[in-house]
Amino acid sequence: CGSMFRSVDGVLHVEGVSVLDLVKELGSPLYVTSRGRLEENMKAYMQAFPDARLLYAVKANNNLSIMKIISRAGFGADVFSDGELYLALLAGFKPEKILFNGNSKSEEEIRMGVRAGTYFSVDSIDELHVLSEVAVEEGEEVKIAFRINPDISPETHPKISTGLRTSKFGIPWEEVANAYRLAVEMPGIVPAGIHCHIGSQILDISPFVEALNRLFDVAEVLEDMGIDVEFLDLGGGLGIDYEGKGSPTPADFAAKILPVFEERKERLNSNPELWLEPGRSIIGNTTILLTKVNAVKKAYKNFVAVDAGFNLLMRPAMYNAYHRVAIANKMDREEEEVYTIVGPICESGDVLAEDRKLPRVERGDIIAIFDAGAYGFSMSSQYNGRRRCAEVLVEGNKYYVIRERESYTDLVGKQVIPEHLLKE
Numbered sequence: 001c002g003s004m005f006r007s008v009d010g011v012l013h014v015e016g017v018s019v020l021d022l023v024k025e026l027g028s029p030l031y032v033t034s035r036g037r038l039e040e041n042m043k044a045y046m047q048a049f050p051d052a053r054l055l056y057a058v059k060a061n062n063n064l065s066i067m068k069i070i071s072r073a074g075f076g077a078d079v080f081s082d083g084e085l086y087l088a089l090l091a092g093f094k095p096e097k098i099l100f101n102g103n104s105k106s107e108e109e110i111r112m113g114v115r116a117g118t119y120f121s122v123d124s125i126d127e128l129h130v131l132s133e134v135a136v137e138e139g140e141e142v143k144i145a146f147r148i149n150p151d152i153s154p155e156t157h158p159k160i161s162t163g164l165r166t167s168k169f170g171i172p173w174e175e176v177a178n179a180y181r182l183a184v185e186m187p188g189i190v191p192a193g194i195h196c197h198i199g200s201q202i203l204d205i206s207p208f209v210e211a212l213n214r215l216f217d218v219a220e221v222l223e224d225m226g227i228d229v230e231f232l233d234l235g236g237g238l239g240i241d242y243e244g245k246g247s248p249t250p251a252d253f254a255a256k257i258l259p260v261f262e263e264r265k266e267r268l269n270s271n272p273e274l275w276l277e278p279g280r281s282i283i284g285n286t287t288i289l290l291t292k293v294n295a296v297k298k299a300y301k302n303f304v305a306v307d308a309g310f311n312l313l314m315r316p317a318m319y320n321a322y323h324r325v326a327i328a329n330k331m332d333r334e335e336e337e338v339y340t341i342v343g344p345i346c347e348s349g350d351v352l353a354e355d356r357k358l359p360r361v362e363r364g365d366i367i368a369i370f371d372a373g374a375y376g377f378s379m380s381s382q383y384n385g386r387r388r389c390a391e392v393l394v395e396g397n398k399y400y401v402i403r404e405r406e407s408y409t410d411l412v413g414k415q416v417i418p419e420h421l422l423k424e
């Protein structure tokens with residue numbers, strides 16, 4: 001599991017802290033993040049891409065403390081909604097380092113971004129019209145990129161493949177010149193870059209190279225139109241090693257991307273900056289989800305019923321995603337039997353890990369689910385009346401609660417009961 005997650009006398013530790021102590025203190029389920037691992041991941045990107053602008057994809061994990069660490073390190077942010085923009089600003093990301101993404105922005109969202117002074121990735125001509133109107137009303141000049149649909153098919157789950165011709169995102173790359181032609185004429189709009197995103201959890205770098213070439217193809221057309229290309233945004237999407245089979249590092253990524261970038265940049269008059277929007281590869285492997293075993297039963301399979309389900313970690317149910325698991329209090333024991341780990345949600349699809357060989361599992365054991373930092377808590381829900389769990393940040397031998405577990409009144413939320421119903 002690497003140096004930040006390791007077994008000490010059979011007990012899983014995150015940096016210097018025993019996860020059993022954490023569960024004893026703070027209860028289960030519990031998300032635990034290693035700051036050390038996060039710093040390592042950020043450093044790897046910064047070293048591999050010293051001249052690129054790195055925008056952290058807030059959708060992966062929008063915990064404020066985590067985002068604060070990332071913004072302090074110098075990262076900008078990719079936000080996909082008004083709410084993400086609000087949280088990113090609160091966490092200290094500077095608006096001039098924020099790209100406002102999204103294929104369906106409301107006028108309110110657009111106004112919020114214009115007032116804050118973010119860059120915009122524009123996904124349609126309709127959006128361009130609204131953006132121009134709002135920019136003029138607000139007396140601002142907004143720098144934009146169009147999101148192109150690069151028509152590239154990387155090997156990943158169809159639900160997270162975003163650059164296919166059939167996907168809802170972007171403007172077909174062969175047609176985007178018309179959009180820029182329109183944008184050049186529009187008041188309040190400054191065409192400054194080109195954006196694409198081909199998908200997520202991609203382990204083969206060649207589709208990124210293909211996408212980069214598409215960006216340059218479009219850049220050449222823009223230069224002919226007299227546009228100075230300030231940035232080329234290749235999106236996020238570098239996958240992580242969920243299965244323990246190895247995965248490309250940011251350095252591997254850079255080794256394939258940067259030579260192409262430099263070579264093709266030579267042929268331009270502009271001097272575009274490379275922008276990247278990593279989410280998962282920054283935060284994914286920094287975090288585990290701890291969950292307690294409520295029951296073990298032999299039925300069709302050996303089922304281990306734990307207290308976290310797809311309410312807290314949606315990925316296995318939604319994408320058939322694989323997350324490594326271990327028994328946090330039995331790290332040194334021999335594997336004995338094959339178990340299927342299921343959550344407490346009233347749906348048979350609530351499976352976290354299928355057919356895993358583990359040491360003997362008993363009621364009260366603590367299961368650790370690895371690589372849960374990206375699209376874990378940020379996709380959680382209160383389904384089945386389940387309160388969301390706490391989040392903890394570990395720094396060396398210290399830990400800090402960075403989100404408290406929800407209370408029952410959080411389940412009531414913003415509901416109101418009309419007066420007449422109260423009287424019935």
Ligand code: LLP
Binds near residue numbers: 196199201236281374
């Ligand atoms: N930029 C854009 C425009 C994106 O759409 C995404 C992810 C990212 C950046 C960040 O990609 P990353 O580096 O994290 O791969 N919930 C799914 C993943 C959805 C990703 C959607 N877009 C999952 O749990 O696998």
